[in-house]
Amino acid sequence: MTLRSATPADAEAIKSIMDPVIETSTSSFSSLSRSTAEWAAFIEDRIAANRAFYVVEGEGHSVLGYASYEQFSPGNNGYRYTMEHSVYLTEGAQGKGLGRMLMIALIEHARSSGHHSMVAKIDASNNGSIAFHESLGFEVRGRLQEAGFKFDRWLDVVFMQKLL
Numbered sequence: 001m002t003l004r005s006a007t008p009a010d011a012e013a014i015k016s017i018m019d020p021v022i023e024t025s026t027s028s029f030s031s032l033s034r035s036t037a038e039w040a041a042f043i044e045d046r047i048a049a050n051r052a053f054y055v056v057e058g059e060g061h062s063v064l065g066y067a068s069y070e071q072f073s074p075g076n077n078g079y080r081y082t083m084e085h086s087v088y089l090t091e092g093a094q095g096k097g098l099g100r101m102l103m104i105a106l107i108e109h110a111r112s113s114g115h116h117s118m119v120a121k122i123d124a125s126n127n128g129s130i131a132f133h134e135s136l137g138f139e140v141r142g143r144l145q146e147a148g149f150k151f152d153r154w155l156d157v158v159f160m161q162k163l164l
Contacts, residue, residue: 065090111164117162
């Protein structure tokens with residue numbers, strides 16, 4: 001397995017990871033898929049802002065997952081030291097330590113870039129993601145009831161935080 005910085009050339013692979021997540025799960029509350037061009041622009045924007053955007057590759061250079069972060073509550077400079085992250089893997093890559101590899105690199109990048117904390121917003125029923133984040137030192141800081149809506153139902157969101 002190889003961990004590396006993402007490039008716009010990874011956009012199609014990242015889209016292929018996210019489309020099934022959007023279509024079938026509440027790991028992302030979004031119901032809108034991005035085009036390959038939108039993903040490429042998204043990656044370019046993160047790189048230009050000195051935000052980490054990593055991918056992990058398997059054999060044959062296939063992208064098995066990605067992780068990235070951006071400022072929590074963008075546009076409000078009071079949150080400029082608090083970052084919100086995303087980490088997603090293909091279904092077959094889960095449970096093999098790749099998410100941990102991505103998150104450790106993300107946390108180290110945020111720390112070395114002078115950020116103070118990282119925040120995760122997680123579907124409250126996603127016990128696996130909550131346990132994963134706890135194993136990395138994140139702590140539950142709050143829960144918003146019925147904050148998201150997907151698949152014709154309201155979803156609670158758990159906020160987790162790690163001080164860097």
